[in-house]
Amino acid sequence: MGALSSPNPEPVDGPRAVLRGSQRPHRRLPRRAAVGRRSFTATLRALENLAQSGAQVSVHVVDLDSHEHVLSGDDHVTMPVGGLGVVPLLIEVAAGFESGALDPLEIIERTSVDEVSTSGLWRHLHAPALPLADLAVLAATAGDPIAVNALLQKVGHDRVRQRIDALGLRRTALLDRFRDLRGPDDAPQVAVGSTREFAGLFSALVNSSVVDAAVSAQVSEWLSLNQDLSLVAASTGLDPFAHDHDAHGLLFVNKTGRDRGVRAEAGVLAGPRAGVAYSLVVCFDDLSIAHRLRAHDAFRVLGVELMEYTH
Numbered sequence: 001m002g003a004l005s006s007p008n009p010e011p012v013d014g015p016r017a018v019l020r021g022s023q024r025p026h027r028r029l030p031r032r033a034a035v036g037r038r039s040f041t042a043t044l045r046a047l048e049n050l051a052q053s054g055a056q057v058s059v060h061v062v063d064l065d066s067h068e069h070v071l072s073g074d075d076h077v078t079m080p081v082g083g084l085g086v087v088p089l090l091i092e093v094a095a096g097f098e099s100g101a102l103d104p105l106e107i108i109e110r111t112s113v114d115e116v117s118t119s120g121l122w123r124h125l126h127a128p129a130l131p132l133a134d135l136a137v138l139a140a141t142a143g144d145p146i147a148v149n150a151l152l153q154k155v156g157h158d159r160v161r162q163r164i165d166a167l168g169l170r171r172t173a174l175l176d177r178f179r180d181l182r183g184p185d186d187a188p189q190v191a192v193g194s195t196r197e198f199a200g201l202f203s204a205l206v207n208s209s210v211v212d213a214a215v216s217a218q219v220s221e222w223l224s225l226n227q228d229l230s231l232v233a234a235s236t237g238l239d240p241f242a243h244d245h246d247a248h249g250l251l252f253v254n255k256t257g258r259d260r261g262v263r264a265e266a267g268v269l270a271g272p273r274a275g276v277a278y279s280l281v282v283c284f285d286d287l288s289i290a291h292r293l294r295a296h297d298a299f300r301v302l303g304v305e306l307m308e309y310t311h
Contacts, residue, residue: 040302040305040309042301042304042305043059043071043298043302043305046297046298047059047073049294049298050284050294053291053294054285055295056077056079056283056284057280057281057282057283057298058075058077058079058194058195058279058280058282059071059072059073059074059075059195059278059279059280059281059302060072060073060075060195060196060198060278060279061276061277061279061306062199062203062276062277062278063274063275063276064203064206064207064268064270064274064275064276064277065274071278072195074195075194075195075196075199075279076194077194078171078172078192078193078194079194079262079264079281079283080189080190080192080259080262080264080283081189081191081192081193081198081262081264081281082189082190082191082256082257082262082264083143083148083191083255083256083257083258084191084255084256084265084266084281085172085173085174085175085190085192085193086139086140086143086148086255087198087201087255087266088163088164088167088172088201089139089148089152089160089174090139090140090222091163091167091210091211091215091219092155092159092160092163093151094136094222095163095215096155097132097133097218098212098214098215098218102154102155103132104132104133105131105132106131106154107129107131108129108130108131108132108135108150108154109129110127110128110129110146110150111128112150113146113149113150113153114149114177114179115146115180116145116146116149116178116180117180118145118180119145120138120142120144120145120146121138122138122144122146122147132154135150136151137222137225139222140219140223140225140255141222141225141227142227142228143256143257145177145178152174152177153177157174161173161174167201167204167210169197170197171192171193171194171196171197172192172194172197172198172201173191173193175187175188175189175190175191175192176190176191177190178190189259190257190259191257195266195279195280195281198266198279199277199278199279200277201266202254202267202268202277202278202279203277204216205219205268206220206251206253206275206277220253221244223253223255224244224252224253226254226255226256228240228254228256229243229254230256230296231256231263231280231296231299231300231303232254232265232267232278232300232302232303232306233254233265233267233303234299234300234303235300235303235306235307236250236252236269236303236307238250238252249271249272250269250270250271251268251271251275252267252268252269253268254266254267254268255267257281261283261284261286262281262282262283263281263282263284263295263296264279264280264282265278265279265299266278269307269310270310272310272311273309273310273311274309274310275310276306276309278302278306280298280299280302282295282298
């Protein structure tokens with residue numbers, strides 16, 4: 001695969017560097033920083049270190065006002081994204097609620113869905129059944145795998161694929177439900193996607209242009225309740241359990257994805273000076289806690305520089 005070029009070919013300020021030492025030497029991480037803004041040098045250094053250690057990295061950050069791509073690298077590459085791929089499913093569910101095709105209060109029995117015992121909240125609750133609207137909240141806020149599987153079972157893969165196509169996402173797919181174990185006949189990943197598409201999708205959500213204003217608002221509201229603030233969002237200082245109305249006027253909407261050797265996040269961060277939509281995916285050899293923490297640190301460094309950009 002050839003090296004990427006800047007999305008805008010005109011010269012800009014900011015460093016450019018090849019990912020030396022990567023196990024994928026044919027790739028480099030092109031980057032650009034908005035003129036007069038920070039150049040994301042710490043983020044670039046962290047991502048280059050990951051690439052040199054053999055990780056695969058993809059990143060895209062776009063300014064919400066100017067639509068300028070302020071940071072990018074391998075953002076066209078389709079990569080595993082774990083639970084981040086649930087976002088198109090939530091969009092289809094919200095569209096079904098809005099059109100009347102789905103009843104938000106329809107009760108779904110937990111026993112009607114294949115069990116997932118490795119994570120999630122619903123399996124710890126006494127409630128044997130929940131309405132679709134509550135399942136959407138569980139899926140968005142906690143990435144609950146049984147809730148996601150219940151929504152996917154109700155909506156169906158075909159409708160999610162059609163919604164993804166309608167959204168113009170060519171490198172994004174929700175491949176399978178969550179499973180405790182993946183056999184040879186199962187899809188190898190829950191979902192795949194590109195950082196450029198996910199950053200663009202979150203930008204469209206907060207700009208009320210996903211399906212319509214009502215659907216965009218509903219999905220944004222669900223995602224604004226997300227309690228996983230351990231990656232990019234760790235640098236925001238937000239309360240994981242109550243950050244949808246921040247006292248300092250910080251707008252933050254995000255979704256994370258995790259799997260063995262996969263960390264992914266996309267979202268929107270807006271402050272008094274600027275707003276951005278971002279997405280970062282890192283695929284790495286999860287050989288030790290140190291390998292994992294090195295990947296997590298790159299997300300947090302990006303979070304720090306996004307805060308500096310927006311404030």
